[in-house]
Amino acid sequence: MKIFISLETGILRSVKSWKGIVIVWLCSLLLVSLVAIPMKGALKSGLGNSMITEKLANGINVEVFADLGTAFRSLFSYFSTGLFMVLFVGFLINSFLSGGLFDSLKGISGTFSPVKFFIASAKNFWSFVIISLIISLAVILLAILIVVIPVSIVSHAESSSEGAALKTGIILTSFFLLILVLLLLVADYTRAWQVSHDKNECFKALGFGFSQTFRTFFSSYPLMLILLVVQLLYGWLVLIVLPGIKPVTEGGIVLLFILSQFLFFIKILLKVWRYGSVTKMMELHFERLNRGV
């Protein structure tokens, strides 16, 4: 029952915070455009007035890109450094904005106010950076320990069959994903706790995140699992729909842009739903404790 209350409240509060989602969406669009638009310019000048673009009608064509010669090499290095930049800046921006988001999702928060949003973002920034950094490192470390190392040991063993490495990989990856659910719970509880406290105490928050995750394991874990499955299914749907759309007119391009941005907006909404649901779950737990007292 607690799960459904949390899910319901989570979605209501995320919709209420739609302006926050718009802010996140706009920032991401601006950020990636900083890389994508100059790349488009470079590609455009590389292709000149050639009609070879006809060969791009069905998507990426290796011969066209390779024939760009040196232009392609600089395009590629631009892409890789650009992607790295987007990842780094994106990490910071996300840490910043999720402070505001978590704050706006609290039960006691009234109507959404952009000013309050940015104040909360700024106030929680360093805490959120450290929390995100620690949890992200934990995820990477666990992936290496649980999946990468054992699979490489199995695949290098001469006596084992080829399938063995893959089978081990599948089993260990599933196991890792189950642990990942826990880590995401910790991340969310930690951040939900932090925004409800005035002082920036990220390590105390992390401590709370861990203990809360295990204290409420039997309600929290299924909650997170449901939320992640929905996100995964949605991601899969997008992956099927978007690449298949190949407009050939200017109008089609505009429609594609609107559709892809709408789909991405929903993707952010789903994540905020997760934040909201976990926040509500925490509040329910506190209410029960208070009633108990």
Next chain:
Amino acid sequence: MKKFVIIIIAGMLYMIPGRSQIINKEPLSIRQTGYKIDAKLDPLTKTVTGTMEAFWVNKSADIVPDIQLHLYMNAFRNKKTTMYKESAGLLNSKDQNSGWIDVKSFTDRNGSDFTRVMNFISPDDGNPFDQTVLKALLPKPALPGDTVFINMVFETRLPSITRRTGYSDDFYFVAQWFPKFGVYESAGMRYATKGAWNCHQFHANSEFFSNHSVYNVKITVPKEYVVGTGGMLIAESDSDAEGKNKTLTYRAEDIVDFAWTAWPGYAVFTDKWQHIKITLLLPKDRIEQVERQFTAVKHAMEYYAKYVGPYPWPYLTIVDPPAKGARAGGMEYTTLFTSSSSYLVPAFIHFPEMVTIHEFGHAYFMGILASNEFEEPWLDEGVNSFWEERIVDHYYGENSGLINHPFLKIADKSLGRLSYVHSEGRQDVTNNEYSWNYPHRTYGMMSYDKTATWLYTLMGIIGEETTNEVFREYYKKWAFKHPSGKDFVNVVNEVVTRIHGDKFGPDMNWFFNQTLYGNGLCDYKVTNIYNKKLETLKENLSDSDSINKNLLSMDRQYKSVVELERAGEVMLPVEVLVHFKNGDELLESWDGKSRFKDFSYTGNREIEWVKIDPEFKIRMDVNYINNSMTLNPDRVPLRRLTNKLISFMQFFINFISL
């Protein structure tokens, strides 16, 4: 019962070395060499010991004083061999156990000992540490028509698996393992001006040149091993009382090399194409790849039978080595070849199919048409790559032969072309080079990819049907012989003039001189288009007259010009498609010889765009982008790409952030 009788008869025939037919009714090649080998594999010492009776017939008009044999396995004997030097940095010598072949005894049929009159020679580089060619003086020179019989006992220690051959754990791929005759070339054969042995050392980048031979091979291995060979199994028996080992007897006819594999882990599958029995050996956990392998090889068989000539043996063995023996993958021994698949390769990646189609193709280019791969690798690898690319793209998608995924499609021919046109060493050397003379790792790019690319270009010029006819004729004329590059060129010249008269000139030598024997680049480009409004009398009429205005627009005159340039050295005839704004199109031809070429038109039409080689027939062209120009560029594909890039990055960041 019937099977038993056949085995008995076959067994009897086995006693007579090589003179009678078992597999095909009639010999496909001249019986010039034959081998009868009794070999035993010792898994403990990684050694194959063998006794061999072999013959060589002097088919020339020369008196030949000696014989020369390949002892390939000595290439792995030490780190100073020619093969090692040539693979500097490419062979991982740390985990490399050496291999060698020792000649324990060597006599002629009458028992006279060759070991005292034999020595190692290094005809290619004089390397005193290379022992891959053995020369032995005959007790008396071989007169024309004489047959030289030799008896040998040899011991081959296999290296841990490396170039083409060796062992890995309990997996064995036994190739280049027995002493094999070189080819005696008499004057007039290929490029020979006087009779001599053509017996090259073992190089990093070369494989075959041998006479078509008859093989009777007995192989003894521990009972649990599954064996595959380039021969046909004609008998199987226990070889010791305890039943620990088994002996398998094989027969092969008209092939240029005999290789075999043994591994307890193989699963065996069979299939048929027409009357040809196909046997596939692969690791047990790769069963989901079986259908893909069979389908691919049957595609190749169908295509070759239709456009080149028949595969004349009733059997074929495909070996898909396990991961630990992957370095044996992708090799060709005519009636046996190794593929290269792996566990769960997704269906949209056709790499395993590509390897299978390529290696099967060598049954034609090298196996049947036994060119000299040492001296003219393009005639073997290049011609075969051309056919591989055609077949892979034909059956798996003209634009998606190699990779066919909604996100990414790559044609086999695209990779071939890109490897050549964007290689830094594309002009370092021509295609007309011995395999070990290619500098700076250009061997693969030149022998495989440049050749395939100019063969596609040739096909673009003379047409697909004429190209097929060229290869049918090449097969008809040269099957089971030793064609050279000039023989191939002669066939092209003959077929092209037969079909097209002098449309392309008296011969096609102008093409080969630039492509096969030249190192120039081919690059045609559009440098400019313009439409210049011409001053006409009517323009001086009064503007206020509306009738005049109408007339004016109808009769507006332009000088419309496209300016083209030959930016490379290679001159090839090209088509030029000119498109006008009113929808008219003109297909012009340009012989491609002059440095610059303009097409200009006067009239009321304005040019909108122009394409040189609109159908991409000249695949040698190193840059397709400058082949066309438009005054009205379509930016939609570019915007779409940008759009998708933006979405991709947005979702990606969202996915990895907490």
